Amino acid sequence: MCQADVQQIEPRSGVAFTLDRGQRLTVIDPRGEQVADLVAYNRHDIGEVISSGRTLDYASRIYLTTGDPLYSNRSNVLLRIVEDTVGRHDFLLTPCSADTFRIIYGDTNPHRGCFGNLAAALAPYGIAPDAIPVAFNCFMNVPIDGKTGALTVEPPLSRAGDRIVFVAETDLIIGLTACSALQSNNGSFKPIHYRVET
Amino acid sequence: MCQADVQQIEPRSGVAFTLDRGQRLTVIDPRGEQVADLVAYNRHDIGEVISSGRTLDYASRIYLTTGDPLYSNRSNVLLRIVEDTVGRHDFLLTPCSADTFRIIYGDTNPHRGCFGNLAAALAPYGIAPDAIPVAFNCFMNVPIDGKTGALTVEPPLSRAGDRIVFVAETDLIIGLTACSALQSNNGSFKPIHYRVET
Numbered sequence: 584m585c586q587a588d589v590q591q592i593e594p595r596s597g598v599a600f601t602l603d604r605g606q607r608l609t610v611i612d613p614r615g616e617q618v619a620d621l622v623a624y625n626r627h628d629i630g631e632v633i634s635s636g637r638t639l640d641y642a643s644r645i646y647l648t649t650g651d652p653l654y655s656n657r658s659n660v661l662l663r664i665v666e667d668t669v670g671r672h673d674f675l676l677t678p679c680s681a682d683t684f685r686i687i688y689g690d691t692n693p694h695r696g697c698f699g700n701l702a703a704a705l706a707p708y709g710i711a712p713d714a715i716p717v718a719f720n721c722f723m724n725v726p727i728d729g730k731t732g733a734l735t736v737e738p739p740l741s742r743a744g745d746r747i748v749f750v751a752e753t754d755l756i757i758g759l760t761a762c763s764a765l766q767s768n769n770g771s772f773k774p775i776h777y778r779v780e781t
Numbered sequence: 782m783c784q785a786d787v788q789q790i791e792p793r794s795g796v797a798f799t800l801d802r803g804q805r806l807t808v809i810d811p812r813g814e815q816v817a818d819l820v821a822y823n824r825h826d827i828g829e830v831i832s833s834g835r836t837l838d839y840a841s842r843i844y845l846t847t848g849d850p851l852y853s854n855r856s857n858v859l860l861r862i863v864e865d866t867v868g869r870h871d872f873l874l875t876p877c878s879a880d881t882f883r884i885i886y887g888d889t890n891p892h893r894g895c896f897g898n899l900a901a902a903l904a905p906y907g908i909a910p911d912a913i914p915v916a917f918n919c920f921m922n923v924p925i926d927g928k929t930g931a932l933t934v935e936p937p938l939s940r941a942g943d944r945i946v947f948v949a950e951t952d953l954i955i956g957l958t959a960c961s962a963l964q965s966n967n968g969s970f971k972p973i974h975y976r977v978e979t
Contacts, residue, residue: 636875646930658880677834682856717834732844
């Protein structure tokens, strides 16, 4: 295995990069309680993208962990989770955005959020903002009240050094952020680390 | 109010039609325990489509009912629920498809499902299959175990004549089905009725 350097995503920012079939992507929470939104597209046909609806349907579970595949809108497996030291991630909610901050937080001059960061990072790959789906939100802790359906955004269960590892099942474009929403990250904005290994 | 005729969607099929801003769409379960998948696009820019992730985030709830808006991927309200005699619908899962039947049911010669029916009905409007999102699944009953995250597809709570009514907040293209998945409809395929009123 060729171990690459750890890359840092600065607080409230995002990156995009390619991941080849068979490569491993490790997403690390270096300080704890920090969310990283992840999206993935088929590099050879960017109309194919991860799908929460397909994935949760096939898993019969809303919380995914080691062993679970992430399916595309065309029902192909794009990524598979092969290691997970936390066991609580979200796959229900879209990346936070200027609209999120306006509607939920009442901000008058809102940050562009993970959505804006992903849109900027993915633009060089020809991926339009409308094509950004529900993200796989690593470390995001969204409990559901089974009776009422109420959802709450709680502090992540991740501690410093916790990680989730994915293997690519096809050639991909990945978008990844250090999440920009106060509530999702227990009130402070921290970096995210990641590593790509062949 | 100009009351139009009730239209029938045959079992395991789907339709598409336009809905003008201010018009009401009533979706009726004429026999009970039958799901109808609904998708909606901005008629003047089909890149804008209902978004489960935005809607659930802003509602802080996975079960929507009277008064709740359905937001688009651009955080605009496309539809609002103004009446609901059931109170249990799903907004987590994608329309059933040939892949669903292959992966979940093990069918070797699968039906095209709601996904295929929607793709065919929406094609004349220039909407591609990849642009079909998580649908608002009227009457679909998907309880969640809050502790484990397990989801199950249970018989709908709708009885004969139950309905849900939406008002369009902009000019829309609607896709609507009589759902094709056995489990979602308590083991039999029934029609769906709908009515558009000005």
